[in-house]
Amino acid sequence: MMAKKVSELAQLTNAIIVGDGDMEIRRVASLDSADAGDIAYVDDAKFFEAARKSRASCIIVRTDSELDLPCELQVKNPKLAFALIAEVLHPPKRRPPEIHSSVVIADSANIALEVFVGAFVSIGENSEIGSGTQIRAGAQIGDDVTIGNDCVIHPNVFIENGVTIGDRVIIHAGVVIGSDGFGYVRGDMGYHKFPQIGSVIIEDDIEIGANTTIDRGALGRTRIGKGTKLDNMVHVGHNCDIGERVVIAAQTGISGSVTIEDDCVIGGQVGFGDHIHVQSGAVIGSKAGILPGKIVRPGVWWGIPIQPLDKYKRLNAHLSRVPHLREEVRELKKKIAQLEALLENHDG
Amino acid sequence: MMAKKVSELAQLTNAIIVGDGDMEIRRVASLDSADAGDIAYVDDAKFFEAARKSRASCIIVRTDSELDLPCELQVKNPKLAFALIAEVLHPPKRRPPEIHSSVVIADSANIALEVFVGAFVSIGENSEIGSGTQIRAGAQIGDDVTIGNDCVIHPNVFIENGVTIGDRVIIHAGVVIGSDGFGYVRGDMGYHKFPQIGSVIIEDDIEIGANTTIDRGALGRTRIGKGTKLDNMVHVGHNCDIGERVVIAAQTGISGSVTIEDDCVIGGQVGFGDHIHVQSGAVIGSKAGILPGKIVRPGVWWGIPIQPLDKYKRLNAHLSRVPHLREEVRELKKKIAQLEALLENHDG
């Protein structure tokens, strides 16, 4: 465990220090669980009381919070500062370079010197593993795979032949990258496999959640852009092109040939038909469903099939009043019947 | 295979015997497939005919069934009795204690004497494995993991550093426990990882379905309570607190910091936003969607977003009559136009 002075953490986060800059901080913690030596953060005013009661040695606050705690780091974005400080106090485990005696590495593979390869890992022909990368127990790496520097490939991952992975990529356990896409052509006797002979490109600074699957391109390639984050059990179909800094929550499924441009945010359990094009900056709510071929413009989208969120909300409000509407129509019918009777009497 | 006398099975299930208590029973079976030596059960009257035709040597029935079969075990809950009898006749496979020669176990790990460890398993520093536990081929166990007694860890499971697992826990193949949660803070240049340095507690008597993922707490812990059962491909996010005897069907996704109290029943493909609190005894139908922060009271819930089931059904009934309602409004318009014309003529 690393320890840092409050002043060092202030420098890291461009913070104004209130209190003792020489105090040593060893861990990040939540307001409630923090103890001496810990740093916590508070942003929302509803947690100010918890901040006052916290036993944390120092608390990261907004510059304008006026909390007046004994030790504060004042910043613009406390949660971001907290994340940056956690990166320093709790760096990801860096296993020392070692090739476990049980591993099976092809002679033609090219493994950098400073690499950790755990037990029961296999690495195929012509594959390259960059410096600082860790490949944990039970991961299987195919032929002609390129993995960059400082990646972590967690246990039981499988990376199929021909996949390219950039630098500082984290791939959680059970992930499968480069499996065949789902494409068939119906003949007289059943289905024939459409060729699935393309590749996959995973760019830099990507994190991929546990048991997620990313299929290879049918003819071209499947791409995940720099800085993008996928949660657990996301399915990315063949030939998808996911841009940079896209966030996709758990169990979302993306059919083949979908493009998602940079800086989109996709909720969990969303379903994409094929050939959808999501434009940069779009936000798609959890459980949404999108029909094949749709172009999704920037803005917030919701529902099955998706609509702009405000329209979705408005329609749902209208629908919730249908029982009342039916009541009203029943009333009108009665009144009209009365009017009709009245007029008939009149005329009579 | 074990064999038991009908009388022994009657004792086990507090059953009244009809027929020969000395008959030997070797297997449980369905009414249709049962043969001599098998025991089956019948509860619903629509299967009484199948029970009469069954070749089972003995059939478990309700005390009040009046089926008059040659050999019956009469009980209050036939399906429960059947399950208890199956536990005795078909105990889970107990592999004899053995540490396969291929395994990689850290010197500091503490493995009980009566443990089965299959091929290609690794167990990290300071981890403890309790007596009677079976760890099957290809499972990878990290550092500082505690696994209790009489657990079965099926093949290719991954249990990350610091996870604690109780007694009699069954973890099916491909499960990942303790992977990083999905939390980021957006900075100017992209996303920074929010710390994911908490732990996971899996209590006693839990079963976890194949390829399910359970993320570790961000700062605190993720907990699954005693006696809870998760189906295949369930996603449990960071800091969730799932109570005791909760049942969660396949492909349900639970975002971070969700609390589900004891004795809830959750259908398949349900989606939970974060910070939801489900109170004890709630039942949530399959494919439901629940918005972040929602408090779900006891009762049966349905739909996206969830509503009480009866309200959901009523609203849907109303909505299905909207086409008719539009027809009615069209009629009313006509009548009013006629009335207006009539009055105009009148006045004219």
Add this chain to the structure above:
Amino acid sequence: MMAKKVSELAQLTNAIIVGDGDMEIRRVASLDSADAGDIAYVDDAKFFEAARKSRASCIIVRTDSELDLPCELQVKNPKLAFALIAEVLHPPKRRPPEIHSSVVIADSANIALEVFVGAFVSIGENSEIGSGTQIRAGAQIGDDVTIGNDCVIHPNVFIENGVTIGDRVIIHAGVVIGSDGFGYVRGDMGYHKFPQIGSVIIEDDIEIGANTTIDRGALGRTRIGKGTKLDNMVHVGHNCDIGERVVIAAQTGISGSVTIEDDCVIGGQVGFGDHIHVQSGAVIGSKAGILPGKIVRPGVWWGIPIQPLDKYKRLNAHLSRVPHLREEVRELKKKIAQLEALLENHDG
């Protein structure tokens, strides 16, 4: 890489040749990415311009396309011909027979001569592996498993005891077949496991996507029929009977005891309650939800719960006009009030 003459490919696909039958073709490619030595296909007229510009040496076209390219294979179904040609030009990788020195195979297992078994594979008691089958690194095969000829079992797959797999089956990485189904009986103290002691039958010519799970029968068996294709992360519950040539897209979940007859097409993220019976030829749209016990007749189905697609579309069109309907009712109310006032004055 294989190379074939245009004339050989014409023979394979019953095509009429336009141009030089002796030209050598080495690869399939898309119209855009194709280069000399490649063959591409075009079907939809909107890609005719791309076909004219393509650098492909030969293009597969419809017999009636009138494209007049320098080299054409004219066929009835260009995409099917393309798939058949890809099978020849890009046959699936066939690893030479080899049993890796690290594998653990039970003495009683029966492995054909021409089999590839990769690193860190285990094969249990009495299991049989047919000729031409490839079992890749990290796959774990239980006891009493039968795998036919010419199968590919990709890395980190787990096949549980007693599962039977036919010929030419492709099982992608991370798949789990034969795990316990999800069945419990509630007793006074919590849940008891309903026996999960049945089997799984996977017939011939099946492909199963990455991280899919197929549970064993509780008492009987789970079956996947010949020629059926499952995408990634599909869940098949205990005792399901999936027919022949069924296609099921990613992340669909099928509860226990569901029957899907031959030649059905099921979209992604569909949810099936238990004991559903889908009749041959039914098509179920993505994200649909089907209530337990439902019989689904042939035709196209959509929505939660499913309805015939045309009915679903009609109802949704009606619902989208509810805001307008409420407006109309408001108008009618006003008019009736006016009429009432008018009549009152009249009478007055």
